[in-house]
Amino acid sequence: MAVYTHLGPEQVSLFLSQYDVGDLIALKGIAEGVENSNYYLETTKNRFILTLYENRVDPADLPFFYALLKHLHEAGCKVPRFIADRDGRWLQEIAGRPACLIEFLHGVSVTQPNRLQAEATGAALGQMHAALADFQPQRPNSLGISVWRSLARQCTTSGLENIYQGLAQRIEAECDFLELHWPKDLPMGAIHADLFPDNVLMLGNQVTGLIDFYFACTDFCGFDLAVTHSAWCFAPDGSTFHPDLSAALLAGYNRHFAIDVPTRDALPLFLRGACLRFLLTRCYDWINTPANALVTRKDPLAFLRRLDFYSDKDNISAILG
Template sequence: MAVYTDINEIDLKAFLAQYDAGELLSYKGIAEGVENSNFLLHTSKFPLILTLYEKRVEKSDLPFFLGLMHHLSERGLNCPLPLPRKDGELLGELSGRPAALISFLEGMWLRKPEAQHCREVGAALARMHIAGEGFELTRPNALSLEGWQTLWAKSEARADEVEEGLEAEIGAELDVLATHWPKDLPAGVIHADLFPDNVFFLGDSLSGLIDFYFACNDLLVYDLSICLNSWCFEKDGAYNITKGKAMIEGYQSVRPLSAAEIEALPILCRGSALRFFLTRLYDWLTTPAGALVVKKDPLEYLKKLRFHRAVTNASEYGLIA
């Protein structure tokens, strides 16, 4: 359960009084997620999500995340809208953490997405990339090449505890990625964590995207590689080419990829698999036993990384030339 910071009713009522949000009727912690503490609030006016920002979120990045949700929402993307306080600020403080209220989005995330859902996610991702144009703030990707090196330095010495030989394998992978990472591809605002639990559906229709707390400026097609990794593999570790093809077609129905972007897909998929392997590995090694959070398996992403390493051509993802 991701409630790292607890709140009490008195503090919450005082916090809420800074907003034009009505009277508090009820609140409860939300069990999902691993990054921040989330609560569902019911007030006399509307339901709201209260987020307390935890370890991996820099306070100085919050204007980017909250401003981006506002920007995307104004451009017609269905995503949560931060509620301004009476003084106009989007960010407040509760229980010693930076905190914000955002609108509640109807829908549920899919435990077993199918190809048709992957197609919708691809299209929604491309719409987000286009809607992000013109956003005036920028934020470099803290979890790209340099950030991976920093994370790795913190886990490297204990990596072989997780699987024998990992220290050498990941060290070599980082070198390959540093040498071959593409630079001159179309860039813009990316979501950077568009996993199934961050996409809501009502029935079979996509109803919205949430959790913009890794959003940043990076290569647009890198974001697609994150979605291929998180949506298009089966539980047994096999890549589902039907889902991959549907996702890429969905994306291209809104924003066609250039030849250079297509060519870069295998290396980008390797990078994004490594990114999630590294954050999971770090959490695996450092989260204390008994913490109220479900740790995610780093080896799931190691298997994906190995799959991508063997890919020689983007057509293996389901792309039709």
């Protein structure tokens, strides 16, 4: 959570002069997103988010994200739109970075979701999957199962053992298990792939926006549901599972999207895979981020605890019935 590139109002005013959005009257760097620099800005006409894409987002992926959000918006899903300038361009450059002006949405990201909020989030995810059934563009999942073993190797055995004794072996066994059983022939579609509470804006119990689509990619929709389940249904440290949030999330989802039987059968695998994905990227960041860096390191073990939970057949039965 940081502003990596600092902008003065003179630069931003020049940037805004390409758009028909009025004059700059407020500009605040905001602590949101770990991949980008974000500014809240206000003009005489409206409010916006200005996003500068730093090194972790490949500019070649931006057309995919743009097309995805446009498609979702036109289908009635609550997502922020990229704003086009007078010549119809939605991608610009500022301070040497690719940059986009994005719609500002009201709403806040809850940290202690209630049942109705989990249900609304499940519903928004289901609506999104339904809306994307006819979305054609593709982007491979750069953090999907094909890279997990390589990510584990990059963490190194000693790096993983420093985090938690036995972790390296546990991760290797989980890679073995998931690679052996992972489904190959299920239908794929565009997924959000990172729908944590941070990335859902709400007013009361209503979803006002799904945001931060920069991990969005083409993968199994059941994997997206699994990521969302693992992100919403536990205490943040993974120590406590909340069955009421789980039931509400799944009920909201199922009301808007009918998952096929093979996907449903693969959910226990997807839930474990979702945990392994966040366990691995958090281990990688833990090992490679200085403790006092701009970005707060997130505890990898919060996802080891979730993985343990989902690896228990009784727990899975209680969740999926």
